[in-house]
């Protein structure tokens with residue numbers, strides 16, 4: 001699992017005494033690149049977990065707390081689309097997957113604190129979609145609705161961990177089919 005690798009690298013950095021590495025790099029293994037979205041796809045027994053991490057710029061075109069009614073509306077719309085897991089992540093029908101849980105978090109969009117102070121920081125949104133699949137061995141592919149829902153996304157970098165091992169794939173707009181079986 002990627003988590004283990006991160007733990008090991010954190011320990012290595014601590015041992016080497018290089019403690020000035022930005023915490024953002026330690027906390028999240030993915031780079032913050034505008035237009036890009038990172039997906040971690042894990043299949044374990046009957047559970048399919050799709051974890052998404054996106055710079056807010058990839059979804060909204062801005063990364064600060066909404067300042068105008070138009071930005072507030074854009075942020076609310078984006079949260080609504082992101083919460084529609086069933087349209088964003090569509091596992092192959094043969095696998096008989098059912099969406100069990102959706103979690104969407106973005107401090108910049110959800111915090112009630114007044115705008116200001118941290119305006120220059122790059123903000124992210126994290127979402128997790130958990131499915132329960134009756135036939136996980138038939139999960140040959142997943143169709144992603146992200147390019148349709150968010151026009152600013154150009155590329156999706158995917159890490160897959162499952163019964164067949166780990167792999168990396170990159171989907172460029174307008175590709176939407178993530179293949180899991182080799």
Ligand SMILES: [Zn+2]
Pocket residue numbers: 032034055056057063121122123
């Ligand atoms: Zn940014």
